[in-house]
Amino acid sequence: MNYRFSPFFTTILAILFVVSCGTESSRSITAVSWGGSYGRAVNEGVNIPFMEETGINIQVEDYNGGLAQIRAQVEIGEIHWDVVDLEMAEAVRGCDEGLLEPIDVASLPDGPDGTPAAEDFVEGAMTECGAGSVFFSTVYAYNEESIPGTKPGTIADFFDLETFPGRRGMRRVPQVNLEFALIADGVPRDQVYAALDTPEGIDRAFAKLETIRDEVVWWEAGAQPPQMLADGEVVMSTAYNGRIFNAQVLEDQPFVIVWDGQLMGIGQFVVVAGTPRLEEAMEYLAFVTSAKSMAEIGRRISYSPARRSGMPLVSTHIEKGIDMEPHMPGSPANAAQALRFDWEWWADHQDEMNERFSAWLAR
Amino acid sequence: MAGSLRFPVDPHRRTQLRALALVAPLVIYIGVTFIAPLGTMLTRSVYDPVVADVLPETLELLEHWDGRTLPSEAVFAAAAAEIKRAAAARSLGQVAGRVNRVQGGLRSAVTRTARELRDIEVGPWRESMTAIDSVWADPATWYAIQVTGERFTARHYANALDLQRLPDGSLAPQPVERRIYLKLFWRTLLVSTVITLLCLILGYPIAHLIARSPAGRANWLLILVLVPFWTSLLVRTTSWIVLLQTQGVLNDLLVAIGLVSDDGRVAMVYNMTGTIVAMTHVLLPFMVLPLYSVMRGIPPTYMDAAASLGATPVQAFLRVYWPQSLPGVGAGALLVFILAIGFYITPALVGGSDGQLISNMIAYHMQTSLNWGLAAALGGVLLVGVIVLYVVYERLVGVERMGLG
Helix, strand or coil, rough: CCCCHHHHHHHHHHHHCCCCCCCHHHHHHEEECEEEEEHHHHHHHHHHHHHHHHCCEEEEECCCCCCHHHHHHHHHHCCCCCCCEEHHHHHHHHHHCCCEEECHHHHHCCCCCCCCCHHHCCCCCCCEEEEEEEEEEEEEEEEECCCCCCCCCCCHHHHHCCCCCCCCCEEEECCCHHHHHHHHCCCCCCHHHHHHHHHHHHHHHHHHHHHHHEEEEEEECCCHHHHHHHHHCCEEEEEEEEHHHHHHHCCCCCCCEEEEEEEEEEEEEEEECCCCCCHHHHHHHHHHHHHHHHHHHHHHCCEEEEECCCCHHHCCCCCCCCCCCHHHHCHHHHCCCCEECCCHHHHCCCCCCHHHHHHHCCC | CCCCHCCCCCCHHHHHHHHHHHHHHHHHHHHHHHHCCCHHHHHHHHHHCHHHHHHHHHHHHHCCCCCCCCCCCCHHHHHHHHHHHHHCCCCCHHHHHHHHHCCCCCHHHHHHHEEEHHHCCCCCHHHHHHHHHHHHHHHHHHHHHHCCCEECCCCHHHHHEEECCCCCCCCCEHHHCCCHHHHHHHHHHHHHHHHHHHHHHHHHHHEEEHHHHCCHHHHHHHHHHHHHHHHCCCHHHHHHHHHCCCCCHHHHHHHCCCCCCCCCCCCCCCCCCHHHHHHHHHHHHHHHHHHHHCCCCEEEEHHHHHHHHHHHHHHHHHHHHHHHHHHHHHHHHHHHHHHCCCCCCHHHHCCCCCCCCCHHHHHHHHHCCCCCCHHHHHHHHHHHHHHHHHHHHHHHHHHHHHHCC
């Protein structure tokens, strides 16, 4: 037997090595987002124009949220992800933990009318290491065909099994569900988080959830609620508004969104700390957080721009030509019924609430 | 081997070295992908230096604290200086997260304090800090810092067993609404046992049928077992959703033949039933294959011999066939049980509210809460549980008798 490496394989290995190094050095970044219809909207509306304009190649990766992978990459010092689309709580936490690059708002492009970026972003959309992307909402929606007669119109109706019998879909996490439960129980929207700050308020939320517990189907992934509504598995379900919009508009599903008590959050674009492609990553960040890019996303899926100047640019849906405004969480009529998701409260109480929620579910 | 003649090397030694070189890739592979990660994770479950590294002086001064009253001004001064430094170095977030796990609400309090302290240059620090946030006037906050400041800690294991350490050092059960992990451990064991038994009941006749079939038919039957085995886990799990959901195929069938009314459709998925059905299906090949390979080695003439000596079929099976198939049963049951204990995708998709297993919690702490210490401790408890069960099993069944084919 001969144990030496054969020259043939050595050459192949050498070539592979050189080729892999070669792709590293050309201008290319990895942008990580949520996939699905939202990921597609970002890709078509932003990534493709960016690649054409700058010549920087974008590798798209999908993930399911969370800081775990970013943290692992930063700890090991092997950064593969450059720009990531994060949730607010995670963006702030990642910033505190030194996992993300700080972002200077002045480096982001001005609005089309010349308003400086700092003023153009909606309040709370910029954080130390994150630039606001779009507003999305957790709402509840129902299938018109499953509910004959009187239609539900408030959060309280979601918890009203007598008037609207049938199974409900809810995400299997304490977030949003506790807020909805309190609103349904009569707590005014602006006092929801104050109530959650007290043990009595938390008990009250769980007691309200208990009233519909046996009728709830718990979902995990954002794609599930439209599916369950279409199958008739549930008569109504909490869901991300963009997913329901897609089912309504692209698949002609008879779904109706109830905007009462919609829980609004803002997505954050962040840059992973220590990326060797910082310059390209920042260039992409400036591009993707321009009013035009946000509007391009908004023309494909009903998530509102996080810039004031972005909203008027959205106008109509890119394929169907319908007016986007009534479908947007940030439109004046819908925003008037909204509650802003308090990520800070959740960052503080996530662990306890999750243990309590899991224990409650497992009972 | 002409080469060996040229060197005065012991030929046995050469063979040994060659054998070593051949297994080296495997040993390295196991070391890198199995032993090292296992070691790091288990280390994480007891060792956590972050807070101790960031707040060394504060922790040292806190050693002389009585635990009931407010700490001295010196402690506040040290804490303020170290919090400022940590915020500038961006290491405060990890501290805040850890302290927050002991005392909910401290994450935002700590980061807010750091922001406001930026503009404060001189003391008295006690007044300024308690003015920024009243949590600093609460001994529980300092206790939380003290607890998380231990480099070597058992708190993750206590947490994994639904216990908490009180300020006086004793262990007490968690409040009832937060007790979750022990319950999930028991449930995981129970579900895995049920699934192992179901796989045995379903798999034994199949394996027997395949082992006794002529070669051509046996191949076809084996393919029927293997095709689902080769199909993506996600596809199989979601197919069960389609079949079992309340508006699904099976319920439609039951309604069509009038067994249940249209309003009384049975909930078979998004609950424990769904978890057990889907997991049994996914794990069935792991039972059938070892059983088949053992059964193929049992000569069919033994059963004929038993019959000719006057045994009824049941007697012949129980006293001749079953004992010989035991090595396959042992191997299949162990495989299915251990795989079931670590399953998490299927329960996550079809488990609903009561079909969650401990591995779902481990995944949550790995991916979402980033409490890797607790995830490691949960994994450690699970590992110890599996090893204990394995030892018991080895005593009862005997591992050397197991046949994997």
